[in-house]
Amino acid sequence: MRRMPRRLRQLKKLPRRWAKRGSRPSAPHDQRTRSAYIFGAICPRHGKAAALVMPWCDTHAMNQHLIEISRNVADDGHSILIMDQAGWHMSNNLIVPENITILPLPPKSPELNPVENIWQFMRDNWLSNRVFKSYEDIVDHCCYAWRKLQQRPWNIMSIGRRQWTHGF
Numbered sequence: 158m159r160r161m162p163r164r165l166r167q168l169k170k171l172p173r174r175w176a177k178r179g180s181r182p183s184a185p186h187d188q189r190t191r192s193a194y195i196f197g198a199i200c201p202r203h204g205k206a207a208a209l210v211m212p213w214c215d216t217h218a219m220n221q222h223l224i225e226i227s228r229n230v231a232d233d234g235h236s237i238l239i240m241d242q243a244g245w246h247m248s249n250n251l252i253v254p255e256n257i258t259i260l261p262l263p264p265k266s267p268e269l270n271p272v273e274n275i276w277q278f279m280r281d282n283w284l285s286n287r288v289f290k291s292y293e294d295i296v297d298h299c300c301y302a303w304r305k306l307q308q309r310p311w312n313i314m315s316i317g318r319r320q321w322t323h324g325f
Contacts, residue, residue: 196210196214196219197303198222199272200313201319203314206307209225216245220251223253237257237259238260239262240260241264241270242262269319275316278306282302284298
């Protein structure tokens with residue numbers, strides 16, 4: 158399993174988009190700053206995914222996410238979580254379940270984390286060019302996007318596989 162939180166907020170950068178040469182396409186843009194964080198993990202071998210949408214990104218939220226991942230690991234299975242070294246990933250207060258082992262990535266190496274590509278896929282397909290009415294709308298849309306991803310295990314497997322992880 159690989160995991161990483163992704164922030165979805167009202168104030169965001171506009172993504173690139175296709176348009177006819179010479180035209181000026183419009184895109185909705187919001188100036189409000191409410192945020193929600195998607196704590197997501199994938200298993201590229203089986204095409205499975207587990208996530209929580211949280212209003213904050215800290216050790217408590219990470220502990221809740223580890224519990225959710227642990228529930229999704231097979232009874233006789235063990236999960237290796239590949240993560241960057243964000244403060245809430247490596248905190249001394251982190252409670253790691255017995256069926257999970259954390260494997261930290263080297264600093265400044267997001268290209269080794271396949272979940273980064275999952276976030277890009279979700280942004281490109283379901284999370285960009287949106288104006289949210291409220292915080293609840295942000296959370297609902299995060300849940301909608303994650304459920305759409307879960308319904309596409311082939312996307313999880315193809316986007317999440319890395320040659321160097323085949324030994325795990």
